[in-house]
Amino acid sequence: ERPLVSSAAVVGDAVYIADFTHVYALDLQSGAERWRFTHDAVTLYFAPVATAEQVLITSYDTAFALDAQSGDVRWSRRFDDVEIIPAAASPDLVFIKSANVLYALRAETGADAWRYSSLNYVSLPALSAQQMFVITRRDGGSQLRTLNLADGQESWHSADDNFANAAPVIAGNRVYVRTVDGRVQAFGE
Structure with missing residues (x-):
C-alpha cells in the first residue's frame, strides 16, 4: 500500500x-x-x-x-x-x-x-454564494480581487499590498488574507 x-x-x-x-x-x-x-x-x-x-x-x-x-x-x-x-x-x-x-x-x-x-499568479479561490475571492500577483505587488461566480468579471480589488501566495479565507462577512510578513488583514464588515 x-x-x-x-x-x-x-x-x-x-x-x-x-x-x-x-x-x-x-x-x-x-x-x-x-x-x-x-x-x-x-x-x-x-x-x-x-x-x-x-x-x-x-x-x-x-x-x-x-x-x-x-x-x-x-x-x-x-x-x-x-x-x-x-x-x-x-x-x-x-x-x-x-x-x-x-x-x-x-x-x-x-x-x-x-x-x-493574472500576469504572474492567481491563488486558490475562496467562494461565497455569488462571488469568489483570489489573490493575484502582478509587477511585484499583489491584490485581493472579487470575481463574479457566474461570469468571472472582476467587481472589486484591493490596493496593492504584499499578500502571501495563499488562498483567502471567508468567515462570516469578512475575507481574511495573510501577508508575507505574517500579518492577517480582514476585508468586509
Whole structure:
C-alpha cells in the first residue's frame, strides 16, 4: 500500500482522498472503502474537490470529474501541457487553476464557462454564494480581487499590498488574507 498524499475532501458521509495513483471514496463513519479510481496515466498529488454529485481531480494537464457515488468518469478534459490543480466547486461550476489562470468549467460537461488570467499568479479561490475571492500577483505587488461566480468579471480589488501566495479565507462577512510578513488583514464588515 502507498501512503496517502493528499488532504481529504469530506462531503456528507463520504471522505475522498488520493495517493499517487488512486482516488478513494471512504465511508466517513467506518472508513470502509466505497470505491477506488485507478488510471495508469494519472499521478495525483493534490486534494480532490468534491460535491454531492462529483469529485474533481487533476493529473498534470488533465482534469477528471468522477461520479461521487460510483467513481466512474463523468468527463475528462486535457489542457494542452499546462499543469493544473483542482481548486473549488459551486453547484454549477468547478474550478481548476494553473499558476496564473483560474478556469471555470461547467460541472456537468467540463466545457469552458469563463477564465480569469493574472500576469504572474492567481491563488486558490475562496467562494461565497455569488462571488469568489483570489489573490493575484502582478509587477511585484499583489491584490485581493472579487470575481463574479457566474461570469468571472472582476467587481472589486484591493490596493496593492504584499499578500502571501495563499488562498483567502471567508468567515462570516469578512475575507481574511495573510501577508508575507505574517500579518492577517480582514476585508468586509
